[in-house]
Amino acid sequence: MTHSTVNDLSNFPKTIAFIGAGNMASAIFGGLLSNGLAPEQIIATTKSHESCERTRENFGIRATTSNHNACEAADIVVLCVKPQTLPEVAKDIAPHLSPDALVISVAAGIDIDSMTRWMGESTPIVRCMPNTPSQIQQGACGLFANDQCSQQHKDDAESILSSVGIAVWLDNEDDIHAVTAVSASGPAYIFLVLEAMIEAGVKQGLSQELSKSLAIQTVLGASALAISSEYDPAELRKRVTSPGGTTEQAINVFESKNLRAIFSDAMDACANRSKELAKAASDH
Numbered sequence: 550m551t552h553s554t555v556n557d558l559s560n561f562p563k564t565i566a567f568i569g570a571g572n573m574a575s576a577i578f579g580g581l582l583s584n585g586l587a588p589e590q591i592i593a594t595t596k597s598h599e600s601c602e603r604t605r606e607n608f609g610i611r612a613t614t615s616n617h618n619a620c621e622a623a624d625i626v627v628l629c630v631k632p633q634t635l636p637e638v639a640k641d642i643a644p645h646l647s648p649d650a651l652v653i654s655v656a657a658g659i660d661i662d663s664m665t666r667w668m669g670e671s672t673p674i675v676r677c678m679p680n681t682p683s684q685i686q687q688g689a690c691g692l693f694a695n696d697q698c699s700q701q702h703k704d705d706a707e708s709i710l711s712s713v714g715i716a717v718w719l720d721n722e723d724d725i726h727a728v729t730a731v732s733a734s735g736p737a738y739i740f741l742v743l744e745a746m747i748e749a750g751v752k753q754g755l756s757q758e759l760s761k762s763l764a765i766q767t768v769l770g771a772s773a774l775a776i777s778s779e780y781d782p783a784e785l786r787k788r789v790t791s792p793g794g795t796t797e798q799a800i801n802v803f804e805s806k807n808l809r810a811i812f813s814d815a816m817d818a819c820a821n822r823s824k825e826l827a828k829a830a831s832d833h
């Protein structure tokens with residue numbers, strides 16, 4: 550497993566087309582722009598003219614509803630449509646990819662076998678699983694390359710994804726299901742925890758505004774401490790939990806209601822859905 554972190558893209562010499570400009574695509578190209586990539590080097594496509602116009606206005610990049618034109622102008626094509634839309638889109642763009650273009654897919658569940666069936670065996674493909682904190686260069690992404698990728702293709706994929714967070718090469722493509730369960734869907738779990746903490750704080754008598762800022766800062770502070778500390782999360786938790794004190798009472802409730810089993814079941818369900826999407830794609 551190799552691992553790389555945020556880098557500057559101001560000298561990145563390639564044009565990147567994003568097929569789909571929704572939540573995940575805009576998180577990545579928003580991050581790339583903040584990290585020095587010139588707006589002219591990004592083309593995004595959407596289905597509707599409204600989204601196209603909004604993308605152009607919000608990000609100052611080129612936007613079009615023509616996937617063909619975008620692919621023909623790009624050295625790297627990032628597939629950011631929903632998994633259910635990908636078979637049709639991938640087959641349709643295949644003849645319009647530039648020679649030696651790298652295709653990067655972020656689609657949950659869709660494996661490289663399916664993508665090469667749709668776009669041709671010789672297509673260099675990096676399958677990756679990013680997350681939306683990429684927008685603020687705090688993403689976490691797993692990557693897997695097919696055998697058609699040269700070292701240059703892999704370097705390009707890594708430059709893009711590591712410019713918006715940490716990028717980790719996986720030894721096995723199947724590990725992407727677990728990466729999806731941990732880090733791609735993970736931000737949603739933390740947002741749910743935040744919602745619950747904020748609501749509980751309000752129930753305790755705090756204003757919504759105060760409860761929200763305390764809860765968000767607490768998650769930020771705990772993450773920053775965990776990332777910078779020599780201790781693992783279990784030890785950091787113990788350091789908050791005074792014997793006979795207040796935290797212990799809360800932790801006892803979480804443990805007695807089996808929070809760990811809830812996370813385990815939730816993340817199994819997430820990974821299983823990723824596998825189901827792979828299976829559905831194999832019929833196309």
Ligand SMILES: NC(=O)C1=CN([C@@H]2O[C@H](COP(=O)(O)OP(=O)(O)OC[C@H]3O[C@@H](n4cnc5c(N)ncnc54)[C@H](OP(=O)(O)O)[C@@H]3O)[C@@H](O)[C@H]2O)C=CC1
Nearest residue numbers: 569570571572573595596597600629630631632655656657
């Ligand atoms: N959201 C997340 O946190 C993560 C998402 N992913 C993956 O990213 C992919 C996109 O998800 P997400 O961004 O959430 O989805 P969104 O629904 O936010 O975005 C989908 C985008 O695709 C566009 N689109 C739809 N059909 C076409 C088409 N035929 N040609 C070009 N563009 C099209 C839509 O345009 P319009 O607005 O006009 O409809 C929209 O811009 C999925 O495959 C998902 O699995 C991976 C990791 C995390």
Ligand SMILES: O=C(O)[C@@H]1CCC=N1
Nearest residue numbers: 656657729733734735
């Ligand atoms: O929920 C989803 O399907 C996408 C993939 C991972 C995060 N969001």
